[in-house]
Amino acid sequence: MNLDVNSLPSVEEQRRILREKQILASEYFRILHIGRYAFGKTDIVSRMKQALENLGHTVFDFNTDDFREVIYNPDRHTGGFGPVEIKLELLKPVLRQFEPQIIICNAGGYTFSEEDSQWLKDQGYILVGVTLSDPDVFPSTKNFAHRFDYHATNAIEALEMYKNEGINNTIHFPFAIDRSFIEAEAIERNDWKADVICLGNATNRPDRNETMNYLAKHFNVKVYGTGWEIPDSFPVGGEDFYSAARAGKFHINFPGTRAGYTNLKIGVFESIANGGILCTEIFDEMKLFFDYETEVIGYKNAEDLKAKLDYYINNPIEAEMLRRKSFYKLVNKHMWETRWEDLLTKIKLDINKEKTMLPAHRYEKIKDLIGTKEKSAKVIIQGYYGALNTGDDLILEAISTNIKKEHPNTLIMVAGFNRASITLNQGFYSLPRTDVFKMDKYIKEADLLIYGGGGLLNDYTFNNAAGVPDFFDSFTHGITGMGIIPTMANIYDIPRMYFALGIGPLVNPEARQFAKFMVNQMSIVTVRDQYSKDLLDSIEGINKEVIQTSDATYMLDDPGDKLAQEYFNERNIASNEKVIAVTLRDWKSNPSDFEEKMAKYLDFIIQHGDYSILFLPYQFGKGKSDDNKIHQKVSELMENKDRTFTYHHEGDYQEFLSIVKSSDVVISMRLHGSILANLFGVPSIGFNYDDKVLAHYQNLNMEKYLLNLDFNVKHASDIFMDLEENKVKMVNNIKEYVLREKYKSAKTYEYAIDLLKKGVQREKKIYRHYPREESLRNINAKAMVTEIANLRLENQNLKSDINVLGNAIKSMDVYDLDKVNLSRATFDCQDDQLTNKIVSKLSDDKIAIRLSDLDSPKKGDYSSAKLNLSLNPGTEYTINVSVHSPYYKPKNKGRIKYEIRLEGKTRYKEDIAKDGNEKLLSFNIKPKSKDVTLEFRLEAIKKCESWSWGSVSRTEFSNVSIARTSKYSKKGLRRTFK
Incomplete structure (x- = not known):
């Protein structure tokens, strides 16, 4: 490609053009992407996931950092080694809810167990594994690559290695970069400008330090990472x-x-x-991607590199040509978007036509891989979800199910309260609701924001907090905290709606004003009952039409009777036995004798009508958030507690609904306890603890079946008998009412689908990353934590120096000072045959030793250097030694330690990961015998996971000297050191 510098736009202009360019997949798949983003948004796995989203695929981003409990890694593999297994049982709710076509385990040694992999294949899922650290991790990956249908490797030379092991499902999938990374904005740091830079780590990489140190003598050089010898380097x-x-x-x-x-x-x-001119050692694989000397600079050694840098620095036009050409090639050939499109096309071609990479029975099970031309839709549903509240969770189930009926290629994203519960119990994509900096991206990319359903607009929290100022202070709850996301959606012009909300109480004047502020931001406002509509209509200044529909759960599908009958059979409840489902709650206004009255009431019902009582919790969290706590209290007070059963909720909502449907009567303190019973034609008795419950029973014309919390047992018993006598008429009335409510509820979904269609049709650009995507408050807090850690370290070093000075002061009367010749040390380790491998440096004044096992030392493995000192018994000495163990990573403490021993006793020990600074240590000794052994020792504290532990354990002991601090008992006696 013969182009002059003016024939290609500048890198900045090329970047601008890319921002305006649309790059979409030829067809879209539903993909479950499993990975870990160790380095945040710039992590390679994160970038690869982003590219899939950029192409328009529907991607469920399962970041294992958010759900560490799904990881099974007993051998503590790290660094891309595996297997690191995903616990399938915890992932099944996601599979049920999301229904992926393809499951990608991206790097980290991630896979499923043999048994789980087979189960997934039997269900028709296509398993794809991605390895990003080949060929280094090949020794471990070769043992589980067969668990995938297709396995992708970053290294071309690894392809042959897999084939030699009989693994024929591997495809070359070279590194690239995604467009969001290329398009990202950056803060200009003039103080960081340099002619030559290196971004990477140099720990135990002497070749890197040697090259960069050499270049630093001739150019303005900066390096970023750990282990660099050049001053002022940092990660x-x-x-x-x-x-x-x-x-x-x-x-x-x-x-x-x-x-x-x-x-x-x-x-x-x-x-x-990032617009850099790449300089790399010359190797064959690079030639497949960029041309040496026309797109990138190739060099043979440091001197050759220095000469080429001199040339291009003095010829800036030629240097600019390299820069523009390499960037042009990158954008047109080497983006992750292109890589994914190629890989998925190969997989589809193999499944649908060629059928050469998998066993024949797999093609029969998979059949065809067919994508969709329908654009992926992203819907954020915000509410009190994930709090283990059945009513709220079933609202979420209803909204999700009915939206996907109309727009199947939809990713439901939930902004709730407990991410683990939302994802691992219900299977929804959960969002970091309270982190507005992370939420910014999700909101911008959304096609619709649904706020609701449920009772989300009230002044409960408002009255007990700071009012309106909470809205500007990252408050997470109540009307203010929950109003942040809708406000951001309004700013970005994302379609948004209040979905069948329950309103109230709203008595506080300022809360009413805030409610007006929120309501007026909505595209559509729907409420679930007349009471809620009247309340909003009473607030002056609301300029949106308030549409009364009905509760979202009226659109739940019929669960059938089978699951309930299976549940009853397991507990020996006969099919003809009458069951009353009872739901109570530990409400703040419950009278002190509430449990006692309930016990008498239920005893009456059992004795009167030969019923069994099934306590059915709607809240199944902890403490007061567990309805079974009060159920247990009531049961213990009952005379007929042997006729009671307690349902233990594990998040199986189909079974739960089936039980509600199969009950004869429901007695419930929960609004949705009554709504769901009525939905399935089951008569109910409720408790008037909140206006929303009163509104429901008023709409049904069944107010007489509503008990006060301080109810009279006789009155309640009479109501129950009345219900029995009028049950047929009551059920008919309920069914007619439910038909009307279903019609109104369906209208809510119609409004939502119309808004979603508008959202999908909007022109959307690739998300723009801003230079700062974190709260300044968090940044300052992290800086303070770092400063405190540095101060502690300085304090520790200061204490060490004080000890050295103290010993020096004590030994002012020094009669002799000798330097110990360290080259005379003897060495050993746990395996005599490996002793020659543990010494990495040996001279008169320095010893450096490491553990013999370079990858995964076992507990008790050690390396030792011993020196025999010949001293005068009874004489006082001070032994001085410098120690440096440069590996510093506090989170990896507890694996390897070093010790200094005298006469077999440990005088000093330290974890190698705790402190990377050099230490000056002094020890006083008064030997009892002439021969004293000084030992420097490294030891594995436990079995270490597979990694480069042998290398990072390298520890130096240097400048060992001995000073006599008391006179010899015999004049003229000298010491020798062997």
């Missing part, structure tokens, strides 16, 4: 990563891996995406 992530990358002109790439391989790395694409 960067998030917004700082972009700033650092764009502040460097020439980016140095080191293609060598820790395991000794040379391959293409993600840093190549990250550097070019």
